[in-house]
Amino acid sequence: MLTFDGLVPDRWFELSAPMRADPAEEAVDVGDFAAVGIEFRAPDGSGIDFGRVPGLQQTGMDAHGAWLAGPLGGSARTLPDLRLCFHLPAPACQVVVTIRSWRNSHVVHVDDPILRQMPVDMPGSGAEAGTTATLGRDRIVLGREPTWFHYGLVPGRPITLRGQLVRTEASDGAFVAIAYRDRAGALIAPPYPGVMATPSLPAWLSVRGPSGPVYTRDGRMKLSAAGELQDLEGRAVLDPGGSPLSVNPENGPIFIGRDGMISQGRDQIGALGVFRLDPGAVLTRVNGAAVSSSTPGQAVLDFNQVGATSVSVQQGFQEGANVNPVMEMSRLIMITRNFESAATAVAETESSMQNAIRTLGPAS
Known part of the structure; x- marks a missing residue:
């Protein structure tokens, strides 16, 4: 795991490093020999979940990253160097790089990885004429004036809102309110039973x-x-x-x-x-x-x-969250175990395929 901080947001960066495979490496001519995972962090060190990052893809193991091809067949076992270009979205200023390889039969060497900023005159670098490249991201800057999002509702169908609050400086957070309105725009009571919402901020x-x-x-x-x-x-x-x-x-x-x-x-x-x-x-x-x-x-x-x-005052009570920590931890453990089981199954399948290839393949 490699950490690069002090980066300039809204710029293009190149991650490069020479890679060497063992001469006896058995996993050759594969397109997913290794995976590079990229995690983006805010100035306070918290992770940021971007919906799309130019230059990267979703590998299934990391939110953003890229696959690396394996060594070519032959006696040399030449492994292509790591060379990856991607855009650093604002307000991220720190990158954590993880390189994983599970197909290799021998040790893989990564020498002197470097992350460098691309020239500022590169198209899309965000430095042309002093502008900032947004690249189509739906990023909204919150301020003192409320920002409202309007959605149409279908009776009998749930709606899920997902997003992430990212702070670039010291902040106590943000206030969130959910209001239900009729076609004329007048406030109404929540139309769906069990919905955790109020027509305005609480009392x-x-x-x-x-x-x-x-x-x-x-x-x-x-x-x-x-x-x-x-x-x-x-x-x-x-x-x-x-x-x-x-x-x-x-x-x-x-x-x-x-x-x-x-x-x-x-x-x-x-x-x-x-x-x-x-x-x-x-x-x-x-x-x-x-x-x-x-x-x-x-x-x-x-x-x-x-x-x-309805509004009431309750003396001697403490207002709590609508989240049960014990229940959420149990769900997290269950999800982790399911992931480990799936990873083990994939590894066993890969091992069986390799054994079959060795058994059925022609003798050298």
Whole structure:
């Protein structure tokens, strides 16, 4: 495995290396003697899954790569040198190269592999007139303004959306919302039972920010010495009207109902502000697990709705992911075992074919 970093994206590169086969090598005149796998990585070291990379193909063993032909028959056993040209898509700036050979009967030598950038005047290199070659990639740069994708749905048929978020600098991630609309464009409830989606971003709590209210999904709170209800960052928790909430620390435990009403004993202190944000609002992360919104949130006043639009507050619960790690690990183990079984079967088939050739072939 070879790693090349500090590369310039959107340029063509050539991977080259002399290769030598043993004079006694038995696997000759085959088109898939070895495979070169290319993995692309972002500046933070995370892998990037590109749909297409010019110059490379999908080998079945790696996302991108190429097959290498075996040595020619005869006494010399000459093995062609490795020479592979491919385009480095942005924002990748690191390449990991893996060379595999499973047909060889003897050791194969790869000498001094080099990855060099092709001349900038090469067609498609991305340097002509200071432009950047996109080569037809569907790459979208996310920003503060929301980017919406529109798809038509067929009743009774599932739809799968697949993509990858790649960051080129420090980032806390991105927000994703799924909205269902009718032919006129009006929001509707999710039409398919069991679909993990909401017609807008979920409900939020509101806390006081430096320039006005900000919104958070983190429901952990604490009390200040003066009895003010605060989040873990020390910001005042707000009620539906945007005013801070205060309690008497000496009056015992605090209870919060499913409608956000706060009480101590028999006294009702106030209501926890629960808000919905406009799906088209521009969200900006602020300190801690909170965001500011370009449009003010709308307070939720009706907690009796049912279905996808229902909202309730649950005290003493922790919001978790919709992924079961144990189940996913079990599935990963099962897939790995299936792959190993298939690889073993292929290897046994190849071995049987080689034995048959040796047995049935004419004696030299």
